Amino acid sequence: MGRTGRIIAIVAAAVVVLGLAAVGGFLALGGLDRWRDAQAIVVPEQYRPVIKEAAKRCKAVPARVLAAQLASESSWDPRAVSPAGAQGIAQFMPEVWEAHGVDGDGDGIIDVWNPIDAIHSAAELNCMNRKLVEDVPGDELRNILAAYNAGFNQVVRYQGVPPFPETEQYVERVLRRAERIEL
Numbered sequence: 001m002g003r004t005g006r007i008i009a010i011v012a013a014a015v016v017v018l019g020l021a022a023v024g025g026f027l028a029l030g031g032l033d034r035w036r037d038a039q040a041i042v043v044p045e046q047y048r049p050v051i052k053e054a055a056k057r058c059k060a061v062p063a064r065v066l067a068a069q070l071a072s073e074s075s076w077d078p079r080a081v082s083p084a085g086a087q088g089i090a091q092f093m094p095e096v097w098e099a100h101g102v103d104g105d106g107d108g109i110i111d112v113w114n115p116i117d118a119i120h121s122a123a124e125l126n127c128m129n130r131k132l133v134e135d136v137p138g139d140e141l142r143n144i145l146a147a148y149n150a151g152f153n154q155v156v157r158y159q160g161v162p163p164f165p166e167t168e169q170y171v172e173r174v175l176r177r178a179e180r181i182e183l
Contacts, residue, residue: 041181043067044076047115048183054104054120058127061144066123068177069148072170073122078115088112090122100125122148129155136160145171 043051051070055063073091074080086093092101092112101110104120111117129147136143138160146154146161149170154162161171 041068041071041177043071043181043183047076047119050104050116050119052183054123057120057123058130060130060140061123061126062178063183064181065141065145065174065178066119066126067181067183068174069122069126069145070119071177071181072174078113078118088118089115090118092118092121096125097121100128132156142171142175145174 047067047070051067052063055061055066061069070076070089073086074089076089078089080089080091081087082091084093087097094112097112100121101112101117102121102124103110103117105114105116109117110121112121126144126148129152130140130144132152133143133147133155134140136155136159142161143155146167150162150164150167154164154167161168
């Protein structure tokens, strides 16, 4: 290999090393998650009217925020099941669904796998959580979202968004995504 070839090889190696370092730094700073969250959130057409209607159940949580919750919970997959056992498009744990599921489509069946029921149930749970955390100091919407994620009792216990990284990140992710949703 001649002198020119060696110089090209050294420059190429330096570019690869610098590129990997830049990617590593980007990822270490949460760049991929932030990049994803900066992208427009596309609400599937079939859910748009359902979300708008369901959001009327709780004026404290606008339709855009409800849509961002659903996108964050399941990426719009009505058959989603989390490793913890949460089910459906709104990711209800079975015991929470049993206590708070509603018949959103009026067919007489309350079904966690039915996106219409689940979306209306999520809105209803948001409103119930609003009442349960109304005396907690801080931002009402943040407290409602934290209650959906961690349970209202944790929001009351910590007098605001509990210091759980998962919950703190959830609240921020939902609010960032809500800014990018159009219904």
